[in-house]
Amino acid sequence: MTAPSARDPGLAWLLRPKVKGRLNRARTDEGRLFKGFVLGGASLFFWALIFLIIWRMLLYFRNTQGIGDLLAGKLLGLALLTFLGILLLSNVITSLSTFFLSQDLELLMAAPVDRLKVYGARLVETMVNSSWMVVLLAVPLFLAYGFTYRAGSAFYVLVVGVVVPFLVLPAVTGTALTLMLVNVFPARRTRDLLALVGLFTAAGIMALLRFLRPERLVRPEEFRDLVDFMAVLRTPSSVWLPSEWATSALMSYLNGYFDPFPLLLLLSTAAAFIVGGAWLHQRFHPVGFSRAQEGSHLRQGRVRSRLVERLLMRADSQTRELVVKEVRVFFRDSTQWSQLILLGVLVVVYVYNIKVLPLYTGERVSFLLINTVSFLNLGLAGFVVAAIAARFVFPAMSVEGRMMWLLRSAPLDVRRLFWSKYWVGTIPLLLVSLPLIVVTNLILEVTPFIFVLSTATMAMATFALTALALGFGALYPSYESDNVAEIPTSFGGLLFMMTAVSYLAGVIVLEAWPVYAFLSASFRGEPPRNLVDAPLVLGMAGAATLTALAIVLPLKAGVRRVEELDLL
Amino acid sequence: MVRLDGLTKRYGSFTAVNGIDLAVPRGMIFGFLGPNGAGKTTTIRMMAGALLPTSGRILIAGDDLALQPERAKSRIGYIPDRPYLYEKLSGIEFLRFVAGLWGRGGEATEERAQRFLDLFNLSQWQEELIESYSHGMRQKLLITSALIHQPEVIVVDEPMVGLDPRSARILKDLFRTYVGNGGTVFLSSHTLEVAEVLCDILAIIHEGSIIARGTMEELRAQADSGEAHLEEIFLKVTGGEDAAEIMASLRDGTGA
Numbered sequence: 001m002t003a004p005s006a007r008d009p010g011l012a013w014l015l016r017p018k019v020k021g022r023l024n025r026a027r028t029d030e031g032r033l034f035k036g037f038v039l040g041g042a043s044l045f046f047w048a049l050i051f052l053i054i055w056r057m058l059l060y061f062r063n064t065q066g067i068g069d070l071l072a073g074k075l076l077g078l079a080l081l082t083f084l085g086i087l088l089l090s091n092v093i094t095s096l097s098t099f100f101l102s103q104d105l106e107l108l109m110a111a112p113v114d115r116l117k118v119y120g121a122r123l124v125e126t127m128v129n130s131s132w133m134v135v136l137l138a139v140p141l142f143l144a145y146g147f148t149y150r151a152g153s154a155f156y157v158l159v160v161g162v163v164v165p166f167l168v169l170p171a172v173t174g175t176a177l178t179l180m181l182v183n184v185f186p187a188r189r190t191r192d193l194l195a196l197v198g199l200f201t202a203a204g205i206m207a208l209l210r211f212l213r214p215e216r217l218v219r220p221e222e223f224r225d226l227v228d229f230m231a232v233l234r235t236p237s238s239v240w241l242p243s244e245w246a247t248s249a250l251m252s253y254l255n256g257y258f259d260p261f262p263l264l265l266l267l268s269t270a271a272a273f274i275v276g277g278a279w280l281h282q283r284f285h286p287v288g289f290s291r292a293q294e295g296s297h298l299r300q301g302r303v304r305s306r307l308v309e310r311l312l313m314r315a316d317s318q319t320r321e322l323v324v325k326e327v328r329v330f331f332r333d334s335t336q337w338s339q340l341i342l343l344g345v346l347v348v349v350y351v352y353n354i355k356v357l358p359l360y361t362g363e364r365v366s367f368l369l370i371n372t373v374s375f376l377n378l379g380l381a382g383f384v385v386a387a388i389a390a391r392f393v394f395p396a397m398s399v400e401g402r403m404m405w406l407l408r409s410a411p412l413d414v415r416r417l418f419w420s421k422y423w424v425g426t427i428p429l430l431l432v433s434l435p436l437i438v439v440t441n442l443i444l445e446v447t448p449f450i451f452v453l454s455t456a457t458m459a460m461a462t463f464a465l466t467a468l469a470l471g472f473g474a475l476y477p478s479y480e481s482d483n484v485a486e487i488p489t490s491f492g493g494l495l496f497m498m499t500a501v502s503y504l505a506g507v508i509v510l511e512a513w514p515v516y517a518f519l520s521a522s523f524r525g526e527p528p529r530n531l532v533d534a535p536l537v538l539g540m541a542g543a544a545t546l547t548a549l550a551i552v553l554p555l556k557a558g559v560r561r562v563e564e565l566d567l568l
Numbered sequence: 569m570v571r572l573d574g575l576t577k578r579y580g581s582f583t584a585v586n587g588i589d590l591a592v593p594r595g596m597i598f599g600f601l602g603p604n605g606a607g608k609t610t611t612i613r614m615m616a617g618a619l620l621p622t623s624g625r626i627l628i629a630g631d632d633l634a635l636q637p638e639r640a641k642s643r644i645g646y647i648p649d650r651p652y653l654y655e656k657l658s659g660i661e662f663l664r665f666v667a668g669l670w671g672r673g674g675e676a677t678e679e680r681a682q683r684f685l686d687l688f689n690l691s692q693w694q695e696e697l698i699e700s701y702s703h704g705m706r707q708k709l710l711i712t713s714a715l716i717h718q719p720e721v722i723v724v725d726e727p728m729v730g731l732d733p734r735s736a737r738i739l740k741d742l743f744r745t746y747v748g749n750g751g752t753v754f755l756s757s758h759t760l761e762v763a764e765v766l767c768d769i770l771a772i773i774h775e776g777s778i779i780a781r782g783t784m785e786e787l788r789a790q791a792d793s794g795e796a797h798l799e800e801i802f803l804k805v806t807g808g809e810d811a812a813e814i815m816a817s818l819r820d821g822t823g824a
Contacts, residue, residue, distance in 0.1 A: 317669075
């Protein structure tokens with residue numbers, strides 16, 4: 001037989017299945033118009049919000065004689081440095097699946113395709129998957145700079161010229177880092193390792209950024225003298241960082257003296273990195289890929305499992321096994337449990353923010369301010385709990401996707417499955433939400449009334465938010481998703497967050513009346529009890545009814561959805 | 569033991585399973601055969617409760633799967649064609665989990681699990697996470713999990729896929745012993761040799777409808793095929809003989 005005339009598939013051909021797959025999914029997606037409308041609306045709202053905030057800040061800076069442009073440059077530098085950190089981390093984690101663990105790699109590795117083209121295609125895929133969110137965030141940022149400095153269309157062309165190499169650099173670096181790690185450890189262990197390293201880094205950056213209190217930059221009075229302040233502003237974070245080159249290129253243009261050197265530095269470094277990355281790929285990928293096929297033999301957590309089993313000794317066998325399974329699977333998956341570190345930092349930063357609030361400005365004002373802030377704190381803390389529920393509870397049904405054949409064929413009432421997942425979600429969330437509200441209330445030294453009201457409301461809200469997350473997660477599942485962390489970023493996740501925020505707003509509005517009555521009575525020095533009783537009962541009854549609805553309705557709808565599910 | 573009454577499944581305008589009626593008595597191995605896309609897996613998934621029928625009934629020992637799902641499902645052990653399992657559980661933990669779902673546990677279940685693990689040469693791997701198992705090991709674990717709760721009916725889709733010859737032989741013997749003790753097996757397979765040797769009754773499904781059913785002798789009579797093997801009967805009734813002509817024309821075209 002004669003060999004077929006082989007035409008080596010190009011980069012575009014290798015990317016074709018991904019692009020086609022996405023297009024086909026979008027085309028066959030039911031209710032895509034509605035989803036597009038909601039997603040588009042939400043994106044526009046956030047874009048407008050970010051744009052307005054940055055634009056206002058830049059206008060404020062520009063009115064500060066002498067240091068305005070320096071401040072604007074510093075802000076851009078900080079934003080780009082943060083983006084660079086996120087991009088690097090995201091590329092390291094994404095490249096582990098695109099280069100080593102993805103299921104289609106076996107086919108690709110078996111095909112007679114030039115390895116460099118595989119590298120190119122996978123690099124593009126890694127970069128797109130890791131960077132799209134940062135790019136979306138950057139659009140209003142650059143627009144705000146363009147608007148404030150009244151820059152022409154050439155600025156936006158320059159932005160594209162700066163952003164492309166800016167995205168390439170962390171993509172190549174992240175991919176190379178992963179390649180090296182996989183050559184040392186098996187990929188599945190590397191994933192565990194990376195999840196940990198990544199999260200510690202992210203947590204560290206988050207904590208560092210917050211504890212440095214960047215807001216002080218706009219309050220020069222906190223510096224010893226003007227020279228110190230100017231010195232801080234003029235110092236670049238590091239001349240070796242691409243974020244600094246990008247900032248210099250853009251700010252020099254906006255300030256009217258365009259310096260092409262930083263742009264050329266960005267472009268040439270990106271090109272050199274691609275060449276270096278390709279060489280590394282040629283040299284080390286085959287061995288790394290082979291190692292990546294090794295499995296993990298780690299089994300741990302016997303003590304924890306036994307403890308849970310003992311706690312559930314009286315429960316029926318189905319509930320016990322479901323809960324034990326949930327706990328085991330969660331703690332053995334490092335991409336899951338390691339997120340708890342980030343969560344811990346989020347809580348600490350939140351508490352720290354409350355602690356540094358400049359509330360104590362005068363005695364009478366303080367009383368109102370502190371109690372109002374602590375009441376509103378309920379909404380913010382509720383939002384933190386909703387975000388945690390989105391990350392940990394929302395994917396609970398989706399992760400069963402491939403195992404639904406077993407759960408559906410077992411003599412198991414779907415409601416029991418939901419209840420197990422509900423309690424497995426609610427109890428840890430209560431362990432976060434209640435200390436959060438109690439500690440912040442203690443820091444704020446609120447009155448006993450606000451203390452009791454906010455703690456009781458937070459307990460109620462936690463039950464409701466878990467039910468909403470579980471219900472929405474079942475209504476909008478991502479059964480095919482391999483990456484749990486991606487599930488909350490889906491359309492259903494967005495809908496859940498919108499509903500959660502609406503619920504929290506509803507509760508706050510309903511309780512605002514009794515709180516207002518209490519605060520105004522206290523402010524006037526009147527005994528509050530008689531005034532509060534009627535509004536308190538009505539407000540709390542309203543909030544309780546809303547909570548009951550927020551618990552029952554999504555759970556019922558979720559149960560129905562799973563019962564009616566057709567497993568293809 | 570198993571009865572399907574007018575079982576139908578439609579996806580939009582496409583009918584995957586078209587009003588099939590079947591009755592499988594206790595103590596039998598029932599082979600469900602058909603070409604790709606004929607509706608075998610759809611039928612099996614409906615029987616396992618993983619897929620809801622558009623119309624029709626499934627009765628397991630008289631219990632309607634739609635009206636008394638838990639009672640009906642408690643009698644079934646289901647082995648799907650794709651061995652998706654909880655990657656982060658060890659083999660033995662997975663078996664305990666499945667047993668718990670069927671309300672089983674304790675010493676007897678542990679002993680039973682150990683016997684099956686020994687039988688399938690999985691004992692030394694039982695403490696390892698499933699993510700490190702090979703395809704065949706997963707398949708064996710899946711089979712064990714379907715048997716651990718002592719079901720009255722085993723519903724199995726392509727049981728031999730991924731099994732080594734030793735395990736395949738064990739499974740055949742296991743099914744025989746199981747039906748000898750009054751159990752019922754409803755299996756779909758592409759391996760016609762296995763079906764011919766193993767099954768007491770067979771049915772052939774094509775384009776969603778049953779086109780032939782009965783014992784091997786009855787099928788031969790229906791297909792008017794003398795002493796033919798199941799493969800020839802299968803090709804005859806499903807129109808597979810046309811494929812021979814196509815193959816011949818391909819050979820002519822390629823010179824193969």
